[in-house]
Amino acid sequence: MTAVTVDAVEEVGTRTVALELRTPDGFDAEPGQFLLVRATVDGVEETGYYTLSSPDTEGTMEITVEYVPEGTLAPWLAERTPGDEIEIEGPFGDVRYTGDGPAVVLAEGPGIGPAVGIAERARGAGHDATVIFWGEDPPHRDRLDALDADGATVLVVGSLDEAVDTLVGAAEATVYVFGFESFVRDAKTVAEAAGVADVRAESFGPR
Template sequence: MNRATAAARTRFHPLTVVDRDTASADGASLAITLRVPTPLRELFSFTPGQHLAVRATVDGAEVRRSYSLCSPPDELTGRGTLRIGIRLLPGGVYSGHAASALVPGATVHAMPPLGAFTTSPDPARSRRYAAVVAGSGVTPVLALATAALAAEPGSTFTAVLANRTADSTMFAEQLADLKDRYPARFALTRLFSRERLDVGLAATHLDDAALDGLLTTLLPPHQVDEWFTCGPAGVVDRVRRALAGRGVPAEAVHAELFHAAPAPPPATTGGDRALTVRLDGRSTRVDTDAGTALLDAALTARPELPYSCRTGVCGTCRVRVVEGEVRMPGSLALDERERAAGYALACLATPLSERVTIDFDVV
């Protein structure tokens, strides 16, 4: 990847809203379809399961969020569009903006897709995929299932979806369409914590007991090749522990967290650490201290740095540490190979050594 392309991947680009649909029966979710200008379509190419970092100015303040793509890649190549799913949260700053402002003709500023919660379909292989998700965690799984079932005629996909109620389920119609299209290859089990239906399982939380039953009867781990789990931290951690306890190797499990980002902490400048930041071929030095996240310190001098969630979930601020040492907490947005290669998330990492240099241009 040349420097110009690398720089373009860390910038926001204007996309146009061309369609807007309600994505759940309760009206609390949206599917926003965006048109990508022809010159940007190669840059915005993606694999199923990835997400977009978006930004907007709301009440005079910049807000950034990440939303998963729910459309398959062939919609971008064939129609020039991609689609994201947005759950409207009470008091949600960006989702409130989306509810009122993201109508056809509006502009959404977005970075090119990224994320490791994905797989690359291969027509030559036959695999059994399984997903255990909660709430809006179904959004990337819809794209994953759609792409895998279309590209791999010998593969199957089983999804377990937990929600509070049937009406709060996002993309229920699209999931039903998948079932109609692939009746022998796509299976869907729905769990509802606040209601009991005449069909399916009784009202239940996706707790340890429910997971044990699912993994004993519906999804014996030895019969599954690749796993996906997405949703709140409690659900994702529970699924990962259950799979690990049954001998499923970590590399067979893709995990992603969904939650609202908290307000960022105040940045600290000055101190006994020297941080050098490289972006777009330009280096900038900032003085900071051992307790301040690299991103918080760097933004005081380079406000154009790429970031979104600020909580180590989305991976937008992924950097390579090319000098010095940092303290990097565990995060699902970085795998062990990336950590071993010197990558870190600037929103979580703090400087250990007196001098640290991070490079946003190395991808």
């Protein structure tokens, strides 16, 4: 385990915060990869996996945490303050974006974190980027608005069927999916029906 310092905690949506963490020496990761976070909460050791939501890890990196009051680790993380330390392992995961080519990301819930990180990395490298969020009132609204202003495509949809035309028109892009099991399954089905050959998905488990 590696202890990292919390630099900032920001509320970015309903019961959702972004933790900016100081990047330890020698650490490197790409948006889409995830960390194992470990903490002792009320005397019990808790662990959880959180996907990076920053476009890079230079100096600092970010994870997005969605929590419910009856949770354990996630509410504890949401209560951290600058200067606190948390323990991490990683990075883990083969789903990553390295800045090579256009990217389309379908996301729900906390999956919006890696979605904005990937889109920001793509736009920073001069590539097209599309974020498709399933649901209402997505977290990271400010970053989504900034991406939209920078030329990215940002769609908030109530049905994944609304994403079909966009997916059909993104034949040259790599498509990423981040969310819980049922969403990942449905998003992959829609993407494949739209003719997408390369779908890279990360499931957060059952909801």
